[in-house]
Amino acid sequence: xxxxxxxxxxxxxxxxxxxxxxACAHQIGSDVDLLVAGENCATVAQAAKQLSGVRNVLxxxxxxxxxxxxxxxxxLVVSIANDYQHILASASSLGKDVLPRVAALLDVAQLSEVxxxxxxxxxxxxxYAGSAMATVQSLDAIxxxxxxxxxxxAVSNDGAAAEQSLGGVFTSNVExxxxxxxxxxxxxxxxxxxxxxxGRAMGSAENFAILEQLADKLGGALGASRAAVDAGYVPNxxxxxxxxxxxxPDLYIAVxxxxxxxxxxxxxxxxxxxxxxxxxxAPIFQVADYxxxxxxxxxxxxxxxxx
Amino acid sequence: xxxxxxxxxxxxxxxxVRVNADNSNVDTANLKMAINPxxxxxxxxxxxxxxxxxVTEIVVATIGPKAAQEQLRTAMALGADRGIHVETDEALAxxxxxxxxxxxxxxxxxxxxxxGKQSIxxxxxxxxxxxxxxxxxxxxxxxxxxxxxxxxxxxxREIDGGLQTLKMPLPAIITTDLRLNEPRYAKxxxxxxxxxxxxxxxxxxxxxxELKQHQNVLKVTxxxxxxxxxxxxxxxxxxxxxxxxxxxx
Numbered sequence: 001x002x003x004x005x006x007x008x009x010x011x012x013x014x015x016x017x018x019x020x021x022x023a024c025a026h027q028i029g030s031d032v033d034l035l036v037a038g039e040n041c042a043t044v045a046q047a048a049k050q051l052s053g054v055r056n057v058l059x060x061x062x063x064x065x066x067x068x069x070x071x072x073x074x075x076l077v078v079s080i081a082n083d084y085q086h087i088l089a090s091a092s093s094l095g096k097d098v099l100p101r102v103a104a105l106l107d108v109a110q111l112s113e114v115x116x117x118x119x120x121x122x123x124x125x126x127x128y129a130g131s132a133m134a135t136v137q138s139l140d141a142i143x144x145x146x147x148x149x150x151x152x153x154a155v156s157n158d159g160a161a162a163e164q165s166l167g168g169v170f171t172s173n174v175e176x177x178x179x180x181x182x183x184x185x186x187x188x189x190x191x192x193x194x195x196x197x198x199g200r201a202m203g204s205a206e207n208f209a210i211l212e213q214l215a216d217k218l219g220g221a222l223g224a225s226r227a228a229v230d231a232g233y234v235p236n237x238x239x240x241x242x243x244x245x246x247x248x249p250d251l252y253i254a255v256x257x258x259x260x261x262x263x264x265x266x267x268x269x270x271x272x273x274x275x276x277x278x279x280x281x282a283p284i285f286q287v288a289d290y291x292x293x294x295x296x297x298x299x300x301x302x303x304x305x306x307x
Numbered sequence: 308x309x310x311x312x313x314x315x316x317x318x319x320x321x322x323x324v325r326v327n328a329d330n331s332n333v334d335t336a337n338l339k340m341a342i343n344p345x346x347x348x349x350x351x352x353x354x355x356x357x358x359x360x361x362v363t364e365i366v367v368a369t370i371g372p373k374a375a376q377e378q379l380r381t382a383m384a385l386g387a388d389r390g391i392h393v394e395t396d397e398a399l400a401x402x403x404x405x406x407x408x409x410x411x412x413x414x415x416x417x418x419x420x421x422x423g424k425q426s427i428x429x430x431x432x433x434x435x436x437x438x439x440x441x442x443x444x445x446x447x448x449x450x451x452x453x454x455x456x457x458x459x460x461x462x463x464r465e466i467d468g469g470l471q472t473l474k475m476p477l478p479a480i481i482t483t484d485l486r487l488n489e490p491r492y493a494k495x496x497x498x499x500x501x502x503x504x505x506x507x508x509x510x511x512x513x514x515x516x517e518l519k520q521h522q523n524v525l526k527v528t529x530x531x532x533x534x535x536x537x538x539x540x541x542x543x544x545x546x547x548x549x550x551x552x553x554x555x556x
Contacts, residue, residue, distance in 0.1 A: 182468055
């Protein structure tokens with residue numbers, strides 16, 4: 001039986017996350033189809049066809065799918081669901097919005113944030129902010145799951161999938177009003193190889209400028225702890241942690257972050273972790289490969305100068 | 308209008324849970340319990356809508372053991388008007404919870420259902436969306452702003468990389484994100500008053516919903532531990548280590 005992966009994109013380009021979800025799908029089985037639902041999304045479909053090991057790219061090109069409205073996209077997925085044994089999407093804001101609807105309409109459970117494939121019906125997922133890992137066997141005929149993309153390496157672009165057009169148009173009474181995306185020259189938090197994050201000890205929104213310098217010097221993304229978001233220093237989409245972004249870059253630099261379990265849940269799979277903190281007892285030092293006990297306002301500018 | 312706010316009893320966010328000895332689950336015995344933080348935000352939003360004169364009645368519901376009545380009382384101390392407790396000692400999956408809530412909504416006919424976006428124990432982030440699908444109500448997940456305008460609601464949502472605003476007719480389902488509001492602390496007189504507010508206890512069977520088992524948890528294990536790192540004495544040493552030892556810059 002086949003596997004359906006819901007592609008993520010902005011109608012112009014395919015997100016790298018999708019290549020990671022395809023990698024997860026390959027660990028389950030070989031017949032992998034991709035659903036590209038959007039508006040004027042032909043370039044996305046082209047990119048999707050090149051993902052390694054994809055059989056068919058199903059394209060639903062209609063205004064109803066332009067903004068990822070969960071009702072419309074969910075109904076579309078349900079309309080083709082019976083051809084599949086597994087339905088996968090990344091554990092992004094889109095995947096989390098749509099897939100539980102799909103699962104409920106199919107009367108099956110959903111597995112959230114899968115990090116490991118044990119067999120075609122058994123998967124590992126974190127619970128309690130990653131304090132425990134649950135190995136869960138699905139008893140449902142169709143397994144619906146979101147995939148934590150930081151746990152999988154993207155497939156390459158050497159594929160040549162066939163393209164099929166889907167005719168069904170599903171609409172709803174939900175109206176799209178507007179969307180504002182943060183404009184940034186920096187790489188996307190989820191895709192960056194270096195992430196520089198600040199916590200409550202940054203003290204103010206203005207002080208985040210010194211972290212921006214560090215991030216820019218390293219070509220990295222900027223992140224933050226929930227404490228920094230709650231204090232209003234940075235917008236919520238920079239939040240790394242249990243209820244924010246889950247990242248696993250090559251280098252994660254935690255500045256003025258104490259290291260609450262909820263924050264560690266979002267970054268402890270990073271390859272190398274650096275912590276800079278004034279408090280020698282801060283729990284962040286327990287997960288850091290390199291810890292520096294120092295005042296961040298001295299250490300960070302010095303670090304920028306030395307890089 | 309009436310608002311329904313389902314809430315969940317969870318291990319307090321500040322408590323670190325551990326896996327039990329036989330790797331069958333986490334050990335939650337004798338841990339401090341609390342109302343799930345996102346559910347608390349949902350209650351607060353309902354109370355603010357009532358204070359603004361938009362909402363007339365706030366009904367809180369929970370599905371869980373007898374002790375979960377504490378969380379209903381907490382919600383009523385914050386301003387909810389009455390509670391519904393579906394008593395069960397079984398740990399039900401989000402889909403089963405959504406089915407039971409759908410049955411409650413069929414009786415209550417609330418115009419708005421506010422839920423937390425996820426509970427901090429299972430970390431599933433499913434119940435609100437599943438309830439919306441089952442109830443045939445429009446959904447707005449991860450809300451950071453809610454504006455009721457007549458028969459419609461305009462919701463700003465936290466999405467990856469920014470914000471999205473949707474408009475939908477009532478009745479609707481909204482799940483809350485962190486920045487929607489900052490919940491108040493319950494005042495002592497309100498805690499006392501909450502004890503006298505109506506709380507109805509019902510059984511799962513009374514809701515007439517057929518529940519299935521969808522998953523088996525085969526084992527629960529501790530996460531892989533990172534090996535201990537080193538403390539460096541200076542920024543210079545840090546840069547040297549990152550360049551020559553970790554080779555990441």
